[in-house]
Amino acid sequence: MTRPFRxxxxxxxxxxxxxxxDRVHRIADLGYSTVLMPDTPLWQPAPAPTLAVAAALETDLRVGTWVSAVPFRPAWALAWEAxxxxxxxxxxxxxxxxTGRPGxxxxxxxxxxxxxxxxxxxxLMRDTVTQLRELDGADHHTPVVMAVRGPKAVALADEAADIVTFASRGTDTREDLARLARTFRDRDVELGLHVSVVGDGIAAFMASAAETDPAAMxxxxxxxxxxxxPGAAIEELHRRRDELGFSYIVTGxxxxxxxxxxxxxxxGR
Structure with missing residues (x-):
């Protein structure tokens, strides 16, 4: 099934x-579907209250964590927040x-x-999802995004995720991620792609990340x-969706x- 872009x-x-x-309002005006927050203690306000504010500001916007690092909280606490x-x-x-960023x-x-x-x-990832599903019960279903790479995480995402993205490195080739994406082509999951570089620009929250060199990438x-x-980006994104299934594009x-x-x-197309 070909999913529409968001x-x-x-x-x-x-x-x-x-x-x-003001930026949240502008993001909504430009047609983005989702405002996302990284999980970076002491660097900014905590994700949950920040996302609650964003959701109140624009009632058509979706909000989410990209992504919550499970070592920072007990599984039950993160499930309750979600x-x-x-x-x-x-x-x-x-x-x-x-599972947590490098370092x-x-x-x-x-x-x-x-x-x-x-x-x-x-x-901890598995326990969080289990407890979240219990809290949601029959009346709610919180979509779960899993950022995965290794075989155990991929297997868990194959079992429990609604949306899957990959913990990629700047030096990963197209084929490196293609191998991971093929795991999910026959499953009814949304594939998300994290784009940290556009042209020669690097997303602010990725500026210090190792291997984030536009020319090398x-x-x-x-x-x-x-x-x-824009024309080249549109053509490339069509290619990525047609060949690999990526329809949810996330950047800074x-x-x-x-x-x-x-x-x-x-x-939406």
């Missing part, structure tokens, strides 16, 4: 709150789950928190980059205006 923007609070609220946001937004919340071990140690093993993190034919020419809010013609041409 577009989300990771929109961290990097300005004063009033400017951020269910609460689903109820309060009339079903417009999407829970993104991941999270040092953060956890700095906060005096335990550092779970890779296997324990997969278990273009040379590798990385799917984490797009051309900044700094690219909201650059990507606006692409969103206008493709969103």
């Amino acid at each position: 577009f989300g923007l990771v929109t961290p609070v990097l300005t004063d709150p009033a400017t951020w609220r 269910h609460s946001l689903t109820v309060l937004t009339d079903g417009r919340f999407e829970l993104g789950l991941g 999270i071990e040092g953060e956890l140690q700095g906060y005096g928190m335990p550092v779970p093993t890779a296997g324990e993190r997969i278990g 273009r040379a590798a034919d990385s799917l984490a980059q797009l051309p900044d020419d 809010a700094d690219f909201a205006e650059t990507m606006a013609p692409v969103v206008a041409a493709l969103s």
Whole structure:
């Protein structure tokens, strides 16, 4: 099944709150479907209350985490937050789950928190979904996004996710992600693609990430980059959906205006 395109923007609070609220309104006006928040303690306000504000500002926008790092919270607490946001937004919340970005071990140690093993993190993802489904019951269904890469995480996403994205590296080639995407082509899941580079621009929240070099990513034919020419980007996104199934495109809010013609041409189609 070919899904229609939709577009989300990771929109961290990097300005004063009033400017951020204006940005949320602008994102809605440009036709983006979803405002997303990264899970970065001490760098910005916590995702749940921030997303509640965004959802109240624009009642047609979806909101979600991109993505919640499961080591930061007990599974029951994250499930409760997610269910609460689903109820309060009339079903417009999407829970993104991941095992944690590179370097999270040092953060956890700095906060005096335990550092779970890779296997324990997969278990936390599973437990969160299980408890979320219990809280949602028959009246709600919170869509779960899973950011995965390794075989155990891929297997869990194949079993439990509504939306799947891949924890890609800047040096990944098109074929690297194609192999992962093929795992889900026969399943009724939405495939999301995180684009951290548009032209020579790097999303603000990715600026310090290793391997995020626009020229190197273009040379590798990385799917984490797009051309900044709207026509070329539209053609490339059609190719990615036709060949690999990617229909949900997520990038940084700094690219909201650059990507606006692409969103206008493709969103909902």
